[in-house]
Structures are given as C-alpha cells and as structure tokens.
Amino acid sequence: MLSSIRRRVANGASSSPILGPLFYRASTPRDYSTARNEIILLARGCGTGQNFGHCILLGHSVNLRPTREFRVSFQSEPSMSMLSRPFSSDSGDLVDAVVPFMGESISDGTLATFLKKPGDFVQVDEPIAQVETDKVTIDVASPEAGVIQKFVANEGDTVEPGTKIAVISKSSEGIAHVAPSEETSKKAAPPAPPEEKTEEKSKPVPEAAPVSAKPKAPSPPPPKQSATEPQLPPKERERRVPMTRLRKRVATRLKDSQNTFALLTTFNEVDMTNLMKLRSEYKDAFAEKHGVKLGLMSGFVMAAVSGLQNQPIINAVIDGDDIIYRDYIDISIAVGTPKGLVVPVIRNADKMNFADIETEINTLAKKANDGSISIDEMAGGTFTISNGGVYGSLLSTPIINPPQSAILGMHSIISRPMVVGGEIVPRPMMYIALTYDHRLIDGREAVFFLRRIKDVVEDPRRLLLDI
Incomplete structure (x- = not known):
C-alpha cells in the first residue's frame, strides 16, 4: 500500500x-x-x-x-509485524526495583548491602537490598517475581525514594543474560593467580641480595636511631571503616545536645529490696495471667510517670521564647542494638498498668534488635529512661535526647552495707541519675522529681494509694 x-x-x-x-x-x-x-x-x-x-x-x-x-x-504485512514485535516485548518483560518511601523526615539513605546477586530468582515483595537511614534500616522489595538481571546502583551510594537500584526480568530470559557474564568472569579470573606466582618467584631473588649485603655493613647507628625515634605500629594493623548513617545521626544529636542544653546531673540511690521482693513473689502469677514476665523496668516507668505528674516542668520543653507543657506522657526507652542506639517510645504511659508496659517494652525491644522497628515507633517522646545497669554500669551521667528536657539513668544493683533501723545490714542498692536542662528546670524540681522516683521504687504501695 x-x-x-x-x-x-x-x-x-x-x-x-x-x-x-x-x-x-x-x-x-x-x-x-x-x-x-x-x-x-x-x-x-x-x-x-x-x-x-x-x-x-x-x-x-x-x-x-x-x-x-x-x-x-x-512491504508486505509480515515485515510490519516483525518491526513492532521487539518494541512490545521489551516493554513488558523488565521491571525496575526502586527505593520505597522512607518517612516524612527522611529524604535519602545509603545503600548498605545487597541481599541477592544477579541471576538469583526472587519472589514478589522479597527483599533484595537494604537501605540504611538516619534512624532505621529499610528493605527494598522486588515488585514482581522473576530473575535479577542486573544492579544499577552500588553499595555505599546515596539513594532517594524512587531511585532505581535493580532490573528484574519476569521471564527466564534474564538467566541467559546473566549466566554468560558470570561464566566469562569466572573464566577471566584464573589468569590473575599466575601473575601473583611470577611476582612471588621474582621476590626471593632480591631477597637473596640483602642477605649477602648484611655482613658487609654491621654498623651500630641503626639501633641508636630506633632508640631516639618513636616506634609506630605498621599501617597493616589498622582498619578504616566508614561510619554508618545511624552512628552519624547519634553522634550529631548528642553533640547538638551538649552544644544547646545547659546540662546538669543530680544523683540519688534507691533501695531495691521491696520492688525485688514484689517481683519474686508475683512473677509466676503475673506471667501466667498476662503472658509476659514481670521486670524491674515497668516499676521505674510507673515511678517516672508519677514523678512527671508531680513535676510537670520535667515533661515540658523550650520552643524559642515559649515553654510547651505536654499533658500527655510518652516514655522513650533507650535500647542498645548491634547497629547503634535506638529509642522506641511507649505511647500514653500514664494510662498503662504494669502488664501493658511490660508487653510494650518486650514488643519494641524485639523489633529494635531485629531491625524491624519503624520510624513512627521512635518519633516523639517526652522523657527518656536509659538502663546502663544491664551492661554493668555503676554510675554515669546520661545525655539528654533532644528535644526533650531530661533523662533518667538507671544503673546496676549492688549489695552494699546500709544503716536500717540503727543497724548495718546488706541491701541491694542502685544509683540513679537525672540529667536535665538547667535553662528550664531548676535544681529544686530536679531533686523533687528524683526523690519521687526513689520513694515509689522503695515502696510501690504508694502507686495504689496515690501518695
């Protein structure tokens, strides 16, 4: 036509x-x-x-x-169909794996590692890579089931939501594209070892020359130089590893806290006898009814809630020239993980009982350790509790978690001699520390708050009687 x-x-x-x-x-x-x-x-x-x-x-x-x-x-119609066939097939076989939305406050991340290799078969929504952000690690999932044809990004690259990192072939043709390259790379690898062998063979020859030269110059100056010059360790014994984004974020926030707040710490000690006795007597019945173990952390959370209600300024924050008082209490619990420090939040802790607090703590701790905790579960928080006693810390001065105004530090329980009723008896004692922003909180409020923590922990019946 x-x-x-x-x-x-x-x-x-x-x-x-x-x-x-x-x-x-x-x-x-x-x-x-x-x-x-x-x-x-x-x-x-x-x-x-x-x-x-x-x-x-x-x-x-x-x-x-x-x-x-x-x-x-x-020309004839068959030639027209041959021209249009490749165009339609290419558009439907390949799909792109892109970085998902990482949160409102996160604009980019670092491509930490690939969980798969080119040529591997993946299912729908199966993670193929991990992106590390300032707060959490996010998985990049496969949008379709198929074979990974190639990666278009490298580990360590800074990526944004929507960035393409891999191409996935929905048909089995992707294997044909990848397998030959792998085979050729494997075939190309063997030539390298012979070069190393030749180098190794050539090395002993110059080594033989110095051996013959040593007896010619046995002079004392070298020991004198080594005695005057410092002996530095060789560079081969050092390792340089880039900081993770989470570690960078923690370092920045802690340094900003020191530069912004007027940090001051006050201390006290708590007799843990009654709280430990309460736990030992009711832990079996508690676990049988609520399905969770009774720990000491729930007691301190309840004590902190009581202290924040008695001293609302501890739960407040400075915003410019104003003071914002919060009528809700969200307790942040500092949790140390292999990747860094995270601070999940217990929402509305003032409306929870011991069982609710223990259940929430266990759930958040498991998510933090396996890396599945979300950004929303760490956002906010009006007061933080850090338990360094689980690592054996006897005494420390915690740093405020911005933009909060105070943090409570717990430490290890040590049996020490104490005077009780005029007699010296051994008691399980714990040092507690409160670091606060002295721009907002005076020493009077800080000491009253810490004293309230001590009173409630030493006599948990106060919680029942609200005294």
Missing part, C-alpha cells in the same frame, strides 16, 4: 529518515488532493512513522509552503 505523508519543516531543518524502504523528493508549493478514499495515518511514536504526526484530510486541498514530500512504500 502506498501513502503520501507531508510534514512542514520548521526553520528549514530537515527531518530524519524513517525505517523501511523510503523514497523522497523535494517539491515546490502546489495543491495536493487525495485521489483515493483511503489513507494511512501514522501517529507520533507508532511503528516506523514515529516522527510524523500530521494528518491529511480526505477530500480536501492542502496548500503547503516550502515543504518536503515523503513517499513511504511499505
């Missing part, structure tokens, strides 16, 4: 030729009318006529100014 297509040439620029047999000639302005009732219209981007989008109306005269007339002659 023969058709005539015209296109106006803008600014005298010539159009690029199209695929297939093409005959064209320049023509002067003239009238053109269709002699047939049929004409093929080629839309923009379709098949071989992708650069032409002008339509020719049937039965009308067209007067064109300097134009170039193209006459396109198509």
Whole structure:
C-alpha cells in the first residue's frame, strides 16, 4: 500500500529518515488532493512513522509552503509485524526495583548491602537490598517475581525514594543474560593467580641480595636511631571503616545536645529490696495471667510517670521564647542494638498498668534488635529512661535526647552495707541519675522529681494509694 505523508519543516531543518524502504523528493508549493478514499495515518511514536504526526484530510486541498514530500512504500504485512514485535516485548518483560518511601523526615539513605546477586530468582515483595537511614534500616522489595538481571546502583551510594537500584526480568530470559557474564568472569579470573606466582618467584631473588649485603655493613647507628625515634605500629594493623548513617545521626544529636542544653546531673540511690521482693513473689502469677514476665523496668516507668505528674516542668520543653507543657506522657526507652542506639517510645504511659508496659517494652525491644522497628515507633517522646545497669554500669551521667528536657539513668544493683533501723545490714542498692536542662528546670524540681522516683521504687504501695 502506498501513502503520501507531508510534514512542514520548521526553520528549514530537515527531518530524519524513517525505517523501511523510503523514497523522497523535494517539491515546490502546489495543491495536493487525495485521489483515493483511503489513507494511512501514522501517529507520533507508532511503528516506523514515529516522527510524523500530521494528518491529511480526505477530500480536501492542502496548500503547503516550502515543504518536503515523503513517499513511504511499505512491504508486505509480515515485515510490519516483525518491526513492532521487539518494541512490545521489551516493554513488558523488565521491571525496575526502586527505593520505597522512607518517612516524612527522611529524604535519602545509603545503600548498605545487597541481599541477592544477579541471576538469583526472587519472589514478589522479597527483599533484595537494604537501605540504611538516619534512624532505621529499610528493605527494598522486588515488585514482581522473576530473575535479577542486573544492579544499577552500588553499595555505599546515596539513594532517594524512587531511585532505581535493580532490573528484574519476569521471564527466564534474564538467566541467559546473566549466566554468560558470570561464566566469562569466572573464566577471566584464573589468569590473575599466575601473575601473583611470577611476582612471588621474582621476590626471593632480591631477597637473596640483602642477605649477602648484611655482613658487609654491621654498623651500630641503626639501633641508636630506633632508640631516639618513636616506634609506630605498621599501617597493616589498622582498619578504616566508614561510619554508618545511624552512628552519624547519634553522634550529631548528642553533640547538638551538649552544644544547646545547659546540662546538669543530680544523683540519688534507691533501695531495691521491696520492688525485688514484689517481683519474686508475683512473677509466676503475673506471667501466667498476662503472658509476659514481670521486670524491674515497668516499676521505674510507673515511678517516672508519677514523678512527671508531680513535676510537670520535667515533661515540658523550650520552643524559642515559649515553654510547651505536654499533658500527655510518652516514655522513650533507650535500647542498645548491634547497629547503634535506638529509642522506641511507649505511647500514653500514664494510662498503662504494669502488664501493658511490660508487653510494650518486650514488643519494641524485639523489633529494635531485629531491625524491624519503624520510624513512627521512635518519633516523639517526652522523657527518656536509659538502663546502663544491664551492661554493668555503676554510675554515669546520661545525655539528654533532644528535644526533650531530661533523662533518667538507671544503673546496676549492688549489695552494699546500709544503716536500717540503727543497724548495718546488706541491701541491694542502685544509683540513679537525672540529667536535665538547667535553662528550664531548676535544681529544686530536679531533686523533687528524683526523690519521687526513689520513694515509689522503695515502696510501690504508694502507686495504689496515690501518695
């Protein structure tokens, strides 16, 4: 079938030729009318006529100014189908794996590691890589089941939401593309060892020369130089490892805390006898009813809630020239993980009992250790409790977790001699520390708060009587 297509040439620029047999000639302005009732219209981007989008109306005269007339002659229909087949197949077989949305406060992350290799088969939503952010580690999942054809990003790259990191082939053709490259790389690897062997063989030759030179120059100056110059360890014994984004974030926040807050710490000691006795007597019944073990942390959380209710300024925060008082209590619990320090939050702790607090602490601790904790579970918090006693710390000065105004530090329980009723008896004692922002909190409120913690822990019955 023969058709005539015209296109106006803008600014005298010539159009690029199209695929297939093409005959064209320049023509002067003239009238053109269709002699047939049929004409093929080629839309923009379709098949071989992708650069032409002008339509020719049937039965009308067209007067064109300097134009170039193209006459396109198509061969038989089978040749047309062969041209369009690769275009449609390429668009439906390959899919891209992209970085997901990482949170409102997170704009980018670091591509930490790939969990798969090119050529591996993956299922839908199966993690193929991990992106490390300032707060959590996020998995990049496969959008379709198929074979990983290639990676388009490298470990250590900074990526944003929507960044493509891998190409996945939904058909088995991806294996054919990857396997040969792996085989060639494996075949290309063996030549390297012989070069190393040749180098190793060449090394003993110069070593033999120094051996013969040693007896010629046995001079005492070298020991004198070694005695005056410091002996530094060789560089081979040092390792340089880049900081993770989580560690960078922790370092920045802690340094900002020191630079911003007027930090001051007050201490006290707590007799743990009654709380430990309460735990030992009711831990079995507690676990049987609530399905969770009774720990000491829930007692301190309840004591902190009571102290914050008695001293609301501890639960407040400075915002510019204003003080914001919070009428809710969200307790942050500092948890140390292999990747760094995270601080999950117990929401509305003032409305919880011992069982609710223990259940929430166990749930958040498990998520923090296996890396599945979300950003929302760590956002906010009005007061923080840090338990360094689980690592054996006897005494420390914790640093405030911005933008909060205070943090409570717990320490290890040590049996020490104490005077009780005029007698010296051994008691399980714990040092507690409160670091606070002295710009907002005075020493009076800080000491009263810490004293309230001591009273409630030493006599948990106060919680029942609200005294």
